[in-house]
Amino acid sequence: MMYSTSANPLDHVAIAVHSIEDSASHFELMSGDVCSPPEILESQGVRVAFVGSIELLEPLSPDTTVGRFLERRGQGLHHIAYKTGDISSELSRLATAGVQLIDEKPRPGANGHLVAFVHPKSTGGILTELVQHTK
């Protein structure tokens, strides 16, 4: 079997943080990238900014998914995301393969992209996101 170009390359790694402003400099220092202006995703209860391929997730309040994650586990790896050209057909393919989906249909994510989450039970314990870039 050949291992060549992956069908769905890694898109980003997301880190849960208490404050984008307080954390960005660590990631800027390591990568040499500059933090993007934060974007509010009300539906997901987060502020989001990117330092290169690192997505920083700051909860809008403690009673959000990321807020509860921070309380339980502290700052750290929240999810990894794969880029796909056709998120709907990927979701069907994974569902057929018996993968447990959190989102059966794509929803709007950061940067206006389409995203869907896959349950960590089906992905080796790591919350996993699929992203289809829309621009």
Ligand code: ZN
């Ligand atoms: Zn993400």
